[in-house]
Amino acid sequence: MSLAMRPLSATDRRGATVLQAPVRRRRGNAGLALLDLVLLVAAFMIAHAARFPGELPANSVAAGWIEFVVAPVMIASWMALLSVFRTRDPRIVGVGNDEFRRLITASLVSVAAVAAVAYAVQIDLARGYVAIAFPLGLLLLAIGRKGFRTALARRRARGERLQDVLLVGDLDDVRYVGRRIASTPAAGYRVRAVVTDCAAPGTEVSFGPASATVLDGVDAILDRARTEGVSAVVVAGAIRGGHERLRRLGWELEERGVELVVSSPLADIAAGRVHERPVDGLPLMHVETPEYRQRFGKRALDVLGAGVGLLLLAPVFAVIALVIRADDRGPVFFRQTRVGRGGQEFSILKFRTMCVDAEARMDALEQSNEGAGPLFKMKDDPRITRVGSFLRKTSLDELPQLWNVLTGSMSLVGPRPALPREVALYEDFADRRLLVTPGITGLWQVSGRSDLDWADGVRLDLHYVENWSFVHDVVILARTIPSVLRSRGAY
Numbered sequence: 477m478s479l480a481m482r483p484l485s486a487t488d489r490r491g492a493t494v495l496q497a498p499v500r501r502r503r504g505n506a507g508l509a510l511l512d513l514v515l516l517v518a519a520f521m522i523a524h525a526a527r528f529p530g531e532l533p534a535n536s537v538a539a540g541w542i543e544f545v546v547a548p549v550m551i552a553s554w555m556a557l558l559s560v561f562r563t564r565d566p567r568i569v570g571v572g573n574d575e576f577r578r579l580i581t582a583s584l585v586s587v588a589a590v591a592a593v594a595y596a597v598q599i600d601l602a603r604g605y606v607a608i609a610f611p612l613g614l615l616l617l618a619i620g621r622k623g624f625r626t627a628l629a630r631r632r633a634r635g636e637r638l639q640d641v642l643l644v645g646d647l648d649d650v651r652y653v654g655r656r657i658a659s660t661p662a663a664g665y666r667v668r669a670v671v672t673d674c675a676a677p678g679t680e681v682s683f684g685p686a687s688a689t690v691l692d693g694v695d696a697i698l699d700r701a702r703t704e705g706v707s708a709v710v711v712a713g714a715i716r717g718g719h720e721r722l723r724r725l726g727w728e729l730e731e732r733g734v735e736l737v738v739s740s741p742l743a744d745i746a747a748g749r750v751h752e753r754p755v756d757g758l759p760l761m762h763v764e765t766p767e768y769r770q771r772f773g774k775r776a777l778d779v780l781g782a783g784v785g786l787l788l789l790a791p792v793f794a795v796i797a798l799v800i801r802a803d804d805r806g807p808v809f810f811r812q813t814r815v816g817r818g819g820q821e822f823s824i825l826k827f828r829t830m831c832v833d834a835e836a837r838m839d840a841l842e843q844s845n846e847g848a849g850p851l852f853k854m855k856d857d858p859r860i861t862r863v864g865s866f867l868r869k870t871s872l873d874e875l876p877q878l879w880n881v882l883t884g885s886m887s888l889v890g891p892r893p894a895l896p897r898e899v900a901l902y903e904d905f906a907d908r909r910l911l912v913t914p915g916i917t918g919l920w921q922v923s924g925r926s927d928l929d930w931a932d933g934v935r936l937d938l939h940y941v942e943n944w945s946f947v948h949d950v951v952i953l954a955r956t957i958p959s960v961l962r963s964r965g966a967y
Contacts (some may be wrong), residue, residue: 490639507554508564515616516554518548523609527602543605550590554613557582557589569630571663573747575621583614604885629662638666641708641737642701643693647674647681649713653739654683657710671697673716697725701734708735739748744935763855766942768911773946774887781888782881789875796872798826803863806832809876814893817913822885824893825876830857831862870962889949890915891937909937912944920957 524543528872529715561804562756568574587610631637638661641651652669666687670681670763679690691700694715701709709729715721726736742750742763749764803866810828813821831837837859860868880886886893893914899907919936920928929937940948 482949500739504790505564505569507583509559511620512558512564512626513551513555515620516551516613519613519616520551520609520738522612523605525606526608539777542599543601546599546601547609549611550586553589554583555584557586558617569621569631571660572627575625578615579617579621580788583610583617586610601857625662632661632664635661635666637778639662639664639704639708640668641665641710642669642671642697642704642706643667643688643710643712644697645669645712645715645739646840647672649680649739651683651741652863654681654686654688658683662760665708665710667710668704669700671700677725698728698732699816701729701732702732706734707758708737709880710739710812712739713741744939744942746939746945748945749943767944768941771944771946772951774944775884776925777946777949778881778884778887785875785878787880789830789878792872793875796875800828803861812904813896815887815896815899815910816893816916817910819899819907819910820898822880824886825879827867827876829861829867829873830859831861833861836882874916881916883914887913887915888917889940889952892920892933904933905938908941909934912941917952917956919952922952 489855501515504821517526524547532727547843558579561578562568563575563578568578587606590601590606590610593599594631601839620814628637641657643654643657650672654670655668657663667683668690672688672690673693675681675690677690680687680692691704697709708805709725711722715725722736722738729736740761742761745763749766752758753762800806800808807828810826810830811823812826814824816822864873877886879886890913891909894909899910906907919940920933923936946966
């Protein structure tokens, strides 16, 4: 019997399905490509005007006419490399740092290619022109991507441009991953339904601000992926059948044009600490041990920043001190015992924002506590003075902590400095926050401050402790300014 005449076996049918299934190509965003083109054209025009001011490039005798003729080729090659390095891939646009890494790589390759071709064919390009055009082009591209990312995040927060996914796994893993997806709409996912063996069909699974219904058991993943019309299946944790079943599931979803997304069990670990070590085709993830020792660069930044801050802000300190004294004749500064690095107690310094007997009145207000965990918080705390309310909203009450930074008990960036009574109630590794020096600002500050619940605050602080980097500190400091201006969570 010829191959064309014999019936297809199960293996043949699967192979035929794969061959016949349409190849699902991801196309970059056309609007983003147009934005890149406009920005690159602008960069080269600015470079030409700066390098050859007053010259008419259309005149073959005028300086800069070679650059004017070659510029479209350079722009086209740059645009092509942005596509080759998949900088507009929907899977990376809008979230994470991979987009910007690819953007930088494509731009460096582009300038290297231009230099190599110009040298090979003896094109005499003005060095000043190239030195302006390429750095400016990269800067404009980065700014454009940031703007595009912000606009995309806003649309996704409104429920637009989201990718519907099927969430699969044990109920605890499903809840954990579902909460993270629901709290980060900028990532572009939306849980449409849940498939699990740990709950009956029809059960509603809550993810905090969102929820989804359990449709079926794990054996029905393929059927449910087809009937629900999802574009991806997210596996949260392990599933029955282990690695082999997960591998086959990927093949079967591929036949149906559905992506497989696997949640890593490594939560809140920066990518820089994870290195892949392949062992006979098995990608093992090696996680580097965090470094908790005092860093010279961090301390140098603290001393420089605190010293300059105290010097420049001296007039502001004087005005605030006068206003506080005029308000109720009480002391200007407030000192309180906090717990720092290694569990060592220190005296934190702030501008006083509460009445003089605030600590004595605290027991009477315990029933009105709105804080989670060991935190005490009240949005309308009656102990806060008129001046104190303004100082808290603007975070000006924190400025004296620059002295704590200068003397070494605090850092510019770090975990929130905790009270001894809070530390006494720490549970489940929360005391790991004490492995590093507390900070005036940190991830908790730029992510919502008092609006965060206790668990989220601890998670952010632990993420900072275990994944510290100098660049991360600089980014947090830069994010602190708009966070303070918005006054979100400041009370």
